[in-house]
Amino acid sequence: MPRIHFHQQLAALKDKLLAMAALAHQVLEYSVTAYVNGDMSLCDHVLEIEAAINAAEREVDEMAYELLSREQPMAIDLRFILSVIKINGDLERIGDQSVNIAQRARSLEKLPRVALPVDIVRMGEHAGKMTQLAIQALVEGDAAIADQVLAMDDEMDLMNREVQDVMVELMQEKPETTDYALNAIIIARNLERSGDHATNIAEDVIFWVRGSDVRHKFALADAD
Template sequence: MRIKFQQSLDELKERLLVMAGLVEQAIQRATEAYTSRDESLCELVKMSEPAINRMEREIDQLALDLLAMEQPMAVDLRFILSVIRINVDLERMGDQAVNIAGRVLDLGKQANVDLPVDIPRLALLSAAMVRKALQAFIEGDAEMAQSVLMLDDQVDDMNRDAFRALGDLIKDKPELAPQALNALIISRNLERVGDHATNIAEDVIFWVRGRDVRHHSLPDDGD
């Protein structure tokens, strides 16, 4: 029975990682579309949403079945609970990618102007947080997960800088308000991606160390 249970845990992890791959691809395509103004990439992002949503439901059901039938204890219970929460964050990242794609499509209808925001750099940092958080999950590495939390402030600072710069642009050049507002929302979407990566990192720490670090300062010591 223990071998069968472990196989089910492995399947749960594999399904989550497949979903994570779809979400990462959607985020990458959406941010590439911003740089290239490639509407076909936006359409691919939108087409990926049903598959991500379907996988979210399947993963939830598998996790709930394991909780109901196996009554796992200790670290296995924390793992399943973490998967359920990570699953939600991944689905919401997919939503952020779809939102970005929609804004890029709007930008494609407007004059292409230089905006005082480095969306590609913000996208790279947010994507790096996602990759590191998922790698921490794959390896069960709480220290790597903790390092993700340190990056969140940088993403937040960049988003605040974008808000100020684009707000000033709207005041000075109101004719550019549509482009500035779309860029502002894209910046906010990427900041939310970083928030979801932070949530995943916190769930990895909970799984591995049994510590709930949400809304609290991280301890310096390890286990």
């Protein structure tokens, strides 16, 4: 009976984390839409959702650490709880990046609209897809889906560099666009970091399911 109760608590912990993950995905989508479409009504929703994410983060941490101290789990159960703690932090940071994007979008409201670089629109879509797949991998406990997220990270980095190059060139040619271009560069960086957090989540799913640590594997491969 004690083990049945323990696994019920693990299921409750996962459910709480998945509810938080859904909020993180939603807030990222709202912030990107606010920026791309100039829909300022979504900025207030972003702040509301982010507050809910922060509250959920505290609850998930409390549940996870209580299970660790009381049950002293081993093997896959231990890996799951450790992964939950790390994923919890990355979901909260996706919320933070989303708030940054929404705040930047609002600061641009009174500036003349400039055509957005194609890559920054694609970055928004790409970050959303990476987050969606990372959450799906978590829901299904599927490391193969997590592998897909890792494979998407390089493209996100490339698009970020391209946005920076295009915006620097724009500022040089049209100095009056400087405020808008600098904000685009910062937002691109926020999106790239959101992709990094989705990658971290995918790596933690792989650790939970396979028991393998792939956190530095791709960084080392890039350095070679």
